[in-house]
Amino acid sequence: MTLNVKQIRKDFPILERETQPGVRVTYLDSTATSQKPTQVIEAMNDYYRRSNANIHRGVHTLAEEATSMYEGAREKIAKFINASSAREIIYTRNTTESINLVAYSWARANLKAGDLVILTEMEHHSNLVPWHMLQTERGIELDFIPVTENGLLDLETYKTLLDRRPKLVSFTHMSNVLGTVNPAAEIIRLAHEAGAIVLVDGAQSVPHLTVDVQALDADFYAFSAHKMCGPTGIGALYGKSPLLEAMPPFLGGGDMIKEVKLRSFRANTLPHKFEAGTPAIAEAVGFGAAVDYLSAIGMDKIAAHEHEITEYALDRLEEIPGVKLFGPPADKKGGVAAFTLEGVHPHDVAQILDRDGIAVRAGHHCAQPLHEKFGIPATSRASFYLYNTKEEVDLLVNGIYKVKEMFS
Amino acid sequence: MDDLYREVIIEHYKNPSYRGKLDPHDISFADNNPLCGDHIQIDLRVDDSGVVTDALFDGHGCAISQASADLLMESIIGKPLEEVKKLNKDSVLELLGIELGPVRLKCALLSLKVLKAGVYGLGEASDSLVE
Ligand SMILES: Cc1ncc(COP(=O)(O)O)c(C=O)c1O
Numbered sequence: 001m002t003l004n005v006k007q008i009r010k011d012f013p014i015l016e017r018e019t020q021p022g023v024r025v026t027y028l029d030s031t032a033t034s035q036k037p038t039q040v041i042e043a044m045n046d047y048y049r050r051s052n053a054n055i056h057r058g059v060h061t062l063a064e065e066a067t068s069m070y071e072g073a074r075e076k077i078a079k080f081i082n083a084s085s086a087r088e089i090i091y092t093r094n095t096t097e098s099i100n101l102v103a104y105s106w107a108r109a110n111l112k113a114g115d116l117v118i119l120t121e122m123e124h125h126s127n128l129v130p131w132h133m134l135q136t137e138r139g140i141e142l143d144f145i146p147v148t149e150n151g152l153l154d155l156e157t158y159k160t161l162l163d164r165r166p167k168l169v170s171f172t173h174m175s176n177v178l179g180t181v182n183p184a185a186e187i188i189r190l191a192h193e194a195g196a197i198v199l200v201d202g203a204q205s206v207p208h209l210t211v212d213v214q215a216l217d218a219d220f221y222a223f224s225a226h227k228m229c230g231p232t233g234i235g236a237l238y239g240k241s242p243l244l245e246a247m248p249p250f251l252g253g254g255d256m257i258k259e260v261k262l263r264s265f266r267a268n269t270l271p272h273k274f275e276a277g278t279p280a281i282a283e284a285v286g287f288g289a290a291v292d293y294l295s296a297i298g299m300d301k302i303a304a305h306e307h308e309i310t311e312y313a314l315d316r317l318e319e320i321p322g323v324k325l326f327g328p329p330a331d332k333k334g335g336v337a338a339f340t341l342e343g344v345h346p347h348d349v350a351q352i353l354d355r356d357g358i359a360v361r362a363g364h365h366c367a368q369p370l371h372e373k374f375g376i377p378a379t380s381r382a383s384f385y386l387y388n389t390k391e392e393v394d395l396l397v398n399g400i401y402k403v404k405e406m407f408s
Numbered sequence: 409m410d411d412l413y414r415e416v417i418i419e420h421y422k423n424p425s426y427r428g429k430l431d432p433h434d435i436s437f438a439d440n441n442p443l444c445g446d447h448i449q450i451d452l453r454v455d456d457s458g459v460v461t462d463a464l465f466d467g468h469g470c471a472i473s474q475a476s477a478d479l480l481m482e483s484i485i486g487k488p489l490e491e492v493k494k495l496n497k498d499s500v501l502e503l504l505g506i507e508l509g510p511v512r513l514k515c516a517l518l519s520l521k522v523l524k525a526g527v528y529g530l531g532e533a534s535d536s537l538v539e
Contacts, residue, residue, distance in 0.1 A: 343422075347446075347470035347515060351412065364445045377445040377468055406413055407422070407471075 003297065003305040009387050011037035011293075023357040026392045031176050031336055031383035032361055033226045034207060036290075040229055043289035044282045054278055056255060070281050073288025074271070080291045081202075081221065082212040083238050087270040090237040090244070091279055095203040096126040098222030098237035099170070101274060102199050103130035105247045106220070107168065110197075113139030116166040118196070120145040120153055120182075121373055122175045125366040127201045131170070145171065147373060151178040151327040158187070162194040169196045173205035177367045177381065178327030179310070179336030181209065185216050192217065197243070203227055207385070208306060208334045210299040213238050225283065230290030234283035237274075244270050251276040302386045306335035309384045313337050313393045320400055326379060335384035338365070341400060344407045346380040352406060353399040360396070412506055413471065421471035426481035428464040437526030438467070439533035441518045443511070446473050448522045450481075458489045470515050472508070477519035479503040489527055495520060497538050 009015050012035045017025045027035060047069060053062035055070050071086070078086040092098045111117070117131055121144050134140050143161055146154040153171075169191040174181050184200060191198045199220040205211055207228035213221050220243070224235040239247075249256055249267050253276035258266040267273045294302065311330040314337060317323050322342035327333055341349055346362035353360055360382045364371045371377060382396055430436075430451035438449035446469030453462035463485050465477040483503060484492050500520050501508070508516055521533035528537075 345468075345470035345474075347472070347512070348413075351470075351512065363443060368445060371445070377447070407418065 003301050003386060005305070005387065005389055008297070009389075011039065012387050013038060013041075015387060019354070019357045023355075026356070026358040026395050028382040028384065028388065028392065028396060029359045029361050030207075030227070030385035030388075031204065031365075031381065033232065034229050034385055035387065036231065036286075037229055037293055039293050040231065040286045040289045044231060044286040047282050047285045052282070055281055056272075066281055069288070070279070070284045073284045073291075076288045076291045076295075077236055078238075080211075080295060081206065081223075081238060082214050084214060085241065088238055088241050088244065090239065090271045090274040091284060092222075092235045092237050093233060093280070094224040094226070094235040095124075095201060095222045096235075098220075098235055099126055099199065099201065100130050101237050101250050102170075102220050102222075102239075103134055105250045105274070106197070106243065107134055107140075108138070109246075109248055111138060111140050111167055114141060116141045116143060116164050118143055118145065118158075118161055118166045118169045118171075118191075120171045121147040122151075122153070122178060122180065122367065122370050123170075123172055124176055124201065124203065125368070126203075127170055127172060127199075128369070147178075147370065151175070151180050152332065153180070153182055153187070155183070155186070155190075159190065162190060162196070165194060166191070166196045168199065170199040170201070172201040172203070173211070174208065174334050175327070175367075175370075176204050176336065177338050177365050177370055177379065179333030179338070180328055181205070181332060181334055184218070188217050204334065204336075207294075208299075209303055219243055225287040225290060228290055229293055231280075231283045231286040234280045234287050236287075241270060244274070249276070250274050253277045255279075297386065303334075305386060306384050306388075307331075309388055309390060309393065310335045310337065312390050313382065313384065313396070316393055316397045317400075320397065320404075322404065323400065326374060335388075336381060337383070338379040338381040340376060340379055341403060344403055346378040348407070349380045349400070349403050352403045353396070356395065356399050356402070358396055358399050412508075412512075414506065417471055417475040417504065417506070420475035420478040424465075424474060424478040426464050426478050427466060429466055430462055430464050433462075435526045437522055437533070439518075439522050439525065441469070441473070441514055443514055446470065446515060446518055448473065448477055448519050450477075450519065450522050450526055452484075452523075452526065454489060460484050460487055460489065460492065465519060469518065472504070472512055473515040473518050476500055476504055476516045480519050480523065484523070492527055493524065495524070495538075500538075 051065040053066040055067040074086045145158045202223040206223040221238040226232040256276040326338045350362035433451040434454045435452040448467040463481040524537040525533040
């Protein structure tokens with residue numbers, strides 16, 4: 001039942017890359033963006049070589065083909081997260097744009113001054129700033145589910161926040177720093193009982209876990225292709241169709257209309273209503289191929305493999321004197337290990353590891369308030385995906401010992 | 409091991425000579441590197457003829473940003489502000505004696521940006537100050 005990682009690695013040509021002569025890359029930065037398998041790269045190339053045309057309005061063969069590839073990918077994505085229909089999948093550029101779509105369209109139509117939006121202290125900037133902007137523009141109020149010392153959401157405080165009848169609860173399914181997998185179903189159920197609509201930031205969960213939006217009962221669910229073996233430039237917003245139907249359009253222009261008069265327009269039906277202009281067609285095809293790729297392997301197997309690597313990595317990192325890990329234990333988190341090394345700034349850690357081809361990220365990972373909460377400006381972060389191995393964890397650990405030596 | 413972590417850089421990072429705050433001071437300014445949250449404050453004392461008589465930096469960041477701040481403070485003491493205004497990217501790279509990629513260059517130049525924003529009395533340390 002375990003993954004054949006050796007075989008999987010062959011699908012990712014970049015993993016053979018040397019960053020300097022004789023130094024092969026050890027890619028531990030999939031939380032920022034994943035690498036892309038040949039299957040995805042080739043699907044996009046084939047699209048450009050064989051089928052490229054603008055979609056929807058053409059009747060010629062190429063346009064028909066391009067349209068069905070674009071829409072076919074939408075069907076695959078819908079199935080991948082178990083949406084009840086492909087009409088509920090809106091293509092966007094990424095998670096950030098998906099969240100902004102909700103903030104611009106749904107929130108501007110439904111929130112007024114004084115209305116409460118609940119977020120959490122572990123949000124990525126993409127699920128903070130759109131709401132800050134609405135706070136300035138509309139006078140909405142924001143409150144936050146606290147993060148406990150061990151990196152979990154404080155659900156008792158959440159329950160008391162719900163007494164204030166929020167209109168929206170928006171939270172990340174999985175933290176990109178702590179790795180915490182939040183109890184999404186419970187958070188959503190409680191929000192619904194309090195009468196709130198729920199938006200889930202699925203940027204980290206869709207790539208790594210089995211996500212079923214219907215079982216979760218999420219109202220909106222946002223994610224990016226590039227973190228799940230797909231290309232950059234495309235993401236998706238899932239929304240329950242009655243909500244999407246009732247929302248005003250987001251961007252105006254071609255494709256999103258049913259009819260245009262000189263002084264007025266009628267919006268198109270779902271999902272096209274929210275997709276103005278020529279979209280990222282090749283990227284949609286690549287997104288579909290990424291979903292095919294992950295499905296063929298099996299998300300449960302991928303999650304199990306990542307769990308094994310993460311558990312091993314946390315154990316090994318913990319042994320290193322001066323290393324401090326952030327986030328919950330392995331059984332409550334995905335494949336992320338954020339840490340600090342005493343006396344050495346995370347940038348220096350990352351830079352020195354890079355000399356051995358080890359790619360980790362350093363900084364606040366677009367979660368500045370979370371770092372402030374833990375009283376640190378930055379962390380180093382290693383993250384794991386289906387193609388990572390325990391040997392790569394060993395390289396990381398040896399690399400950290402080298403860093404310590406240089407700064408001793 | 410490599411140039412980037414030359415001994416002098418590690419030494420200035422671990423044992424800076426110009427770390428601290430000046431009270432009173434004539435010029436004080438602080439800003440962040442938005443990429444990584446590194447923070448630098450610079451305090452200066454300037455005499456009547458416009459010459460820097462004292463300079464200290466404070467804050468946190470990587471070895472490159474802290475070492476370059478320390479070296480920069482050392483280099484401006486005794487210099488007229490008019491000369492400080494002329495410092496640019498190359499002056500800092502010369503002090504460090506290394507070459508840097510685009511990301512780490514931001515770390516190295518943070519202290520100069522903060523210094524020049526303070527000297528010019530600007531509200532923000534922008535990239536255009538060091539180009
Ligand atoms: C939890 C989380 N939310 C949102 C985002 C933003 O994703 P994107 O940059 O693809 O819009 C990220 C990516 O780093 C993330 O990790």
